[in-house]
Amino acid sequence: MELKSKHILGIRDMSAEDIIHILNTTKEMKKIVLSDKKRVPYLQGKTVVTLFYENSTRTRLSFELAAKYMGANAANISASGSSVAKGETLIDTGRTIDVMGTDIIVIRHSMSGAPHLLSKNISASVINAGDGMNEHPTQALLDMFTIYEKRGSLEGMRIAIVGDIYHSRVARSNIWGMTKLGAEVCIAGPRTLMPKEIEKTGAKVFDSIQEAIIDADVVMSLRIQLERQKSGLFPSPREYSKFFGLDEKRVKLAKPDVLIMHPGPVNKGLEISSAVAEGDKSVIDEQVTNGVAVRMALLYLLTGGKEIADIN
Amino acid sequence: MRILIKNGIIVNAEQKMETTQDILIDNNKIIKINSTIDEQVELVIDAEGKYVLPGLVDAHCHLREPGYEYKEDIESGTRSAAAGGFTSIACMPNTKPVVDNQAIVKFIIDKARNEGYVNVYPIGAITKGLEGKELAEIGELKFAGAVAISDDGKPVQNASLMKKAMQYASMFDITVISHCEDMDLLDGGTMNEGYQATTMGLRGIPAIAEEVMVSRELLLAEYLNAGVHIAHISTERSVDLIRHAKKRGVKVTCETCPHYFTLTESACEGFNTFAKMNPPLRIQKDVDAILEGIKDGTIDIIATDHAPHHIDEKNVEFELAANGIVGFETAFALSYTYLVKTGVITIEQLVNKMSLKPSKILGLNKGVIQEGRVADITIVDINKKYTVDIEKFKSKSKNSPFGGFELYGTIEYTIVNGKLIVRDGIFM
Numbered sequence: 001m002e003l004k005s006k007h008i009l010g011i012r013d014m015s016a017e018d019i020i021h022i023l024n025t026t027k028e029m030k031k032i033v034l035s036d037k038k039r040v041p042y043l044q045g046k047t048v049v050t051l052f053y054e055n056s057t058r059t060r061l062s063f064e065l066a067a068k069y070m071g072a073n074a075a076n077i078s079a080s081g082s083s084v085a086k087g088e089t090l091i092d093t094g095r096t097i098d099v100m101g102t103d104i105i106v107i108r109h110s111m112s113g114a115p116h117l118l119s120k121n122i123s124a125s126v127i128n129a130g131d132g133m134n135e136h137p138t139q140a141l142l143d144m145f146t147i148y149e150k151r152g153s154l155e156g157m158r159i160a161i162v163g164d165i166y167h168s169r170v171a172r173s174n175i176w177g178m179t180k181l182g183a184e185v186c187i188a189g190p191r192t193l194m195p196k197e198i199e200k201t202g203a204k205v206f207d208s209i210q211e212a213i214i215d216a217d218v219v220m221s222l223r224i225q226l227e228r229q230k231s232g233l234f235p236s237p238r239e240y241s242k243f244f245g246l247d248e249k250r251v252k253l254a255k256p257d258v259l260i261m262h263p264g265p266v267n268k269g270l271e272i273s274s275a276v277a278e279g280d281k282s283v284i285d286e287q288v289t290n291g292v293a294v295r296m297a298l299l300y301l302l303t304g305g306k307e308i309a310d311i312n
Numbered sequence: 313m314r315i316l317i318k319n320g321i322i323v324n325a326e327q328k329m330e331t332t333q334d335i336l337i338d339n340n341k342i343i344k345i346n347s348t349i350d351e352q353v354e355l356v357i358d359a360e361g362k363y364v365l366p367g368l369v370d371a372h373c374h375l376r377e378p379g380y381e382y383k384e385d386i387e388s389g390t391r392s393a394a395a396g397g398f399t400s401i402a403c404m405p406n407t408k409p410v411v412d413n414q415a416i417v418k419f420i421i422d423k424a425r426n427e428g429y430v431n432v433y434p435i436g437a438i439t440k441g442l443e444g445k446e447l448a449e450i451g452e453l454k455f456a457g458a459v460a461i462s463d464d465g466k467p468v469q470n471a472s473l474m475k476k477a478m479q480y481a482s483m484f485d486i487t488v489i490s491h492c493e494d495m496d497l498l499d500g501g502t503m504n505e506g507y508q509a510t511t512m513g514l515r516g517i518p519a520i521a522e523e524v525m526v527s528r529e530l531l532l533a534e535y536l537n538a539g540v541h542i543a544h545i546s547t548e549r550s551v552d553l554i555r556h557a558k559k560r561g562v563k564v565t566c567e568t569c570p571h572y573f574t575l576t577e578s579a580c581e582g583f584n585t586f587a588k589m590n591p592p593l594r595i596q597k598d599v600d601a602i603l604e605g606i607k608d609g610t611i612d613i614i615a616t617d618h619a620p621h622h623i624d625e626k627n628v629e630f631e632l633a634a635n636g637i638v639g640f641e642t643a644f645a646l647s648y649t650y651l652v653k654t655g656v657i658t659i660e661q662l663v664n665k666m667s668l669k670p671s672k673i674l675g676l677n678k679g680v681i682q683e684g685r686v687a688d689i690t691i692v693d694i695n696k697k698y699t700v701d702i703e704k705f706k707s708k709s710k711n712s713p714f715g716g717f718e719l720y721g722t723i724e725y726t727i728v729n730g731k732l733i734v735r736d737g738i739f740m
Contacts, residue, residue: 091627111632112513113513201510
């Protein structure tokens, strides 16, 4: 089975069938990540370039490792050390990378739609590694994989996402994907950080964290950025933590076997307490491991990879 | 040159003639209108089956000269206007330098006289440099030839300064045009606030960013008993606010643009920067309210907000893309197709909104086909269907979301000051 699209721009336009196909491929890739010999020839001769206009630790490194574990040539460019700093446009930078023989460009950009623009102007495949407030499809795929691997399905799961939904591309991608896979997505956060008409996506909106996480199978806490407070979206970190912070007391409202997730980096003591982030219900570290496997699966599938069983 | 227009149906804002008429133009004037005129002339135009309208008048466009000639200049902009059936246009002052002094007003008037194809009327700035801090020399602007003042694109945020501008301008009887937008409520938005923006991860521009300032201008105008013209309204509540103000007797007029009654925010899907404009495309209930406002007369005129941009300013990230679209060359056909053909208004009412009324708002003596008047005439074929091809635009820029639209109402002839500019749909 081949993916329907040449690019991975978002989960919004991805079919449930493609998502499941990616998750199943990820399962195979995870074996490689956890093995002693992290070297397979699936991407031999292919070139992957990461083009990051924003800072990143997890996403960027996991793409690089994913490419290297599969034998690809991997290179990276960041905005600060390239011609971008000289004012080169996205399209010009993208074309330059494209004509050097690149197969896949992985882009992170502060503006929504930047990967879409790039994809229309170059011949390589484009993977969106986070665009503005729009989507972070590979993060959502690794989040969904984490649940899928543990529970076998997302169908009927109650998943709470808590925090700054407005600015969160992680929330948007997860809402699209999780609802496609049959989960009930409950979101909570200050009203000032809730996007207009978000309920039309199928997500249920709550004003209180308690209501959102009651009986939840999964609770995902989102990073709250302190600069949002300066623009008047919430009064203080202290008040935010009081009303929307995820602590042990609140976790008890969820199902006993709840999975606690966070896309990182974590502000411990603000959106989530240390005890919860590091507690036995937390799968935050596993999310990071799965991130490498998901990105391997995507690079593999985009370069024409067949069902893993076929090549083994 | 003498031109004889034969067998056309003359449509004025007051009435559409029941029988075909001939129009004789000598030099720059209409000298005779009669059911049959037989004279030896240099050029006979067969207008059989076509509508003969007073030349269209646009109260809101951007010609980009001086300063942004790579987008448009007076020559190309007036060519585009003529191709769209416009014979008189008023251009906004957000050029570089800004039209905030009499020298720039005179530069535009002179340049248009020498290179332009249609009548060009500059609009001066309300504040120096469009900075919203100090009043421009409004009296001098008026006497140099500015027909209105506006800080279009960079609206005056300070209510007290706007009050003074309206008060001062009323002394010179010069129209104040307000682009209504509260920049604090805009808050970095790039498209309409709502579900579409939410799904694309773009910051929304709430309708209240427009409406709060519409309210402010209406209250100021009422308080001062001065006039104000509200530019490009796009929301349901703006229509309501103006409708109620008019009932109270507030001296307000307003405009909308074809894109606000033909498109919704969904045109932005796929990060389509050709659908990025300010105010942004709204939702269906707003489109319906705009149509209602056009129908009941709340909305006085249709303006183009012709805003050409270079492709490099549109083929970029949505948030970085310039606002606006090429307006002249689709305005009539869009208005005819979506307003007259659908029965929202009559062709006479459309002529009022696209010719006579804008002329009155700007204090021009235009918009009527009558013996003795200057011969500004547009002949249209309302039965001819065509597909919009943006590559064929006469404007230097091609940024329009209407490519591929099938519309009725082609511009067959444009006559400006008795001179034939467009003939058989072809620019001369």
